[in-house]
Amino acid sequence: MIGVLVLVSALLTAIVGGYSAFSSTRNSLALNHLENNYQYAKKISSETNMLLTGMQEKINFIASIVQDHTFTQEEVNWLQQANKDYFNSIFFVDSNRVIQHISPADTGLKAGTQLTSEVSIEAVKLKKPYISNPYLATSERLILLISSPVFDKEGVYKGFVGGTIYLEEDNVLSTMLNEHFYGDGSYVYVVDSHGHIIFHPNKKRVNELVSENTIIQKVVAGNKGYEQAENSLGEKYFTGYSYEARSGWGIVSQTPVSVLKEPLNKLIVSMIMQGLPFLLFILLIAFGVSFIISKPLHQLAKFSEDAIADNKTAPLDRPIIRSRVYEVRQLAHHIHNHFEQLNSENRIDGLTGIANRKTFEQVMQGWIESQLPFCLILLDIDHFKKVNDTFGHVKGDEVLVFTASIMQNFSRVEDVCFRFGGEEFGILVKTGNIETAANLAERLRSEIETSKSPTGEAITISLGIAVYPEDAGQSTEVIEKADFALYQSKAYGRNKTTIYAD
Incomplete structure (x- = not known):
């Protein structure tokens, strides 16, 4: 009778536990993909900001040289060659938007040509460093312009130096973002402030307007976060998104929901295969329960004691808690958050949010x-x-x-x-x-x-x-x-x- 009771209890426990593990794993995997994509989007947003900042600084540096030096076409060619990893072309225009020098020669434009695009007019009007929205140039290329004004020693505006990125061709932006393309169908794309795609692994979608997508509407409005949603083609994705304030671009990283099928199927097979021998060891496992519960509690107690004894607000050697007990995981989470909060309050100025x-x-x-x-x-x-x-x-x-x-x-x-x-x-x-x-x-x-x-x-x-x-x-x-x-x-x-x- 006791054997039957233990066996029935173990079977019921296995069924309930298996379903719970399946459901928990499914939710955990979904949340993990959401959070991973959100973190990727934030990381790429930061990398994009640094890239644009670096490119703007390069153009600013060239503009500062132009102020004190009259360049020859050979020198412009050398500058473009030295910065070819960043810009597809570099050119100088005067205050009337007439091209003085441009490199390389196969851009479709030449010296003496007056630029008529709204972007060039805006660059002259602003008279300050400028990153444009993508636009279609006279050469029929989709272009992003980064410019910097040029003033003479008396402060008179002389024109601007511009560097272009050809969005539909290989460029520094696509080189950076292609590093985040994965074989499971995950990919990253970028939209401008109007909802046009600037970068996409599928180049045919570059310049496509996707502003009706709810995710795009949120990210171009300056929001960031993650959620499960459909893309503009009706496919379901785990999506993370982040806003890049310098350019007004939206960074979107997404993984298809279908990636859960394989790990969940493997989980079911694994639970069945492991559950049968597990029943034979159910009594032995009971003796190990106390150790499983007590070990993480001991780690947390030691962690708290050492942190206070050493007068540290956030010890670096935070214990890794892998307990399956909900209360232990919550306790570990809250203890860590508490020390992090104390550390933050101790290091940050409460009014301004910068270091004290x-x-x-x-x-x-x-x-x-x-x-x-x-x-x-x-x-x-x-x-x-x-x-x-x-x-x-x-x-x-x-x-x-x-x-x-x-x-x-x-x-x-x-x-x-x-x-x-x-x-x-x-x-x-x-x-x-x-x-x-x-x-x-x-x-x-x-x-x-x-x-x-x-x-x-x-x-x-x-x-x-x-x-x-x-x-x-x-x-x-x-x-x-x-x-x-x-x-x-x-x-x-x-x-x-x-x-x-x-």
Whole structure:
């Protein structure tokens, strides 16, 4: 009777457990594909942003050379050859949009031709770095234009330098995105702000309008996320999407729902094959249940104890919990989240969302101990007390958040933006020389000076720069000398950048 009871219980448990495992696996696989595609879309969005930033910087650099140098056609050919991995063609036009030089020669255009496209008109009108939406050129190519204005030494606009990407041919964008094409039917595609496909593994779909797709409508509106949906051809996909703010493009990564069939079928066969011998060992397994439950609990207890004893908010050696017990998994999840939250609150400035002074000091000390050269930019909002007195402290806080946001937009990924205290901020420029730091500081100062702050009026900042190890060998000395340079900027009229010099 006991044997029959155990056998019946095991069979019922196996049936219920098998169905539960099947359902759980199906949902888990679906969620895994959704999250993976979302993470891929975000990753590619970031890579696309870096690619466009790098291409814009290349065009900006060429434009800065044009300002002081009259190029020959041979030099333009050399520039295009040196940047062929990024641009299909490079050209210079004057303020009347007449081509001065263009390379290569087989673009369908030549020197002396006046550009008439809306994109070229917009580039001349804007007189600033510009990334266009895709457009059909006179050569019948679908083109993306990246341009940068050229001014002479007196500040007179002379025209612009342009680099083009042929979207229907092999280009730097397709080279990067093709790395994310998989044999299970997963693929990535990109749409512009109007819902036209910029990149697709099937080149025939490039420039196709897919704005009626609900996913496309969400991503071009600036949203990001994941969901199961149908594409424009009526096929069901696990879809992740992310918005690339610099260009206004939408990145979509998707996997067909049909990929679940094979692993689920294998799961059913595997459960049947493994279930039969499992019944013979049901009693033996019971003895192991206590160990399965207690081991992850012991790991979590040890993890918590060590973290507090070592005064760490987020230990690096987080235990890997593979328990099938729901409560243990939840406990592990919440303990980790708790330490992550404590760590974030300890390192991030609560108002602006950038690093706080403690984090800044830790990072700088770590760089010094590693003998890593860096530049320290300290900046202070000019007449900030007047802002608080005139508009109130709530508006003053908005000005602080506004300043921090611009700092993050202008700094590099490897740099560290932080709030030093009050209205004083700073940027640690990693492995950057004084030219890099000075250029960053001046661009930041100029942007804030010309942008409308939350008060409705422009504000200004004063900046000071010190370099490690040239100016100082200790962290306190670096801060003191950057602070000294900052107050030199204030002493000589504010809204200035001063580089510390003995």
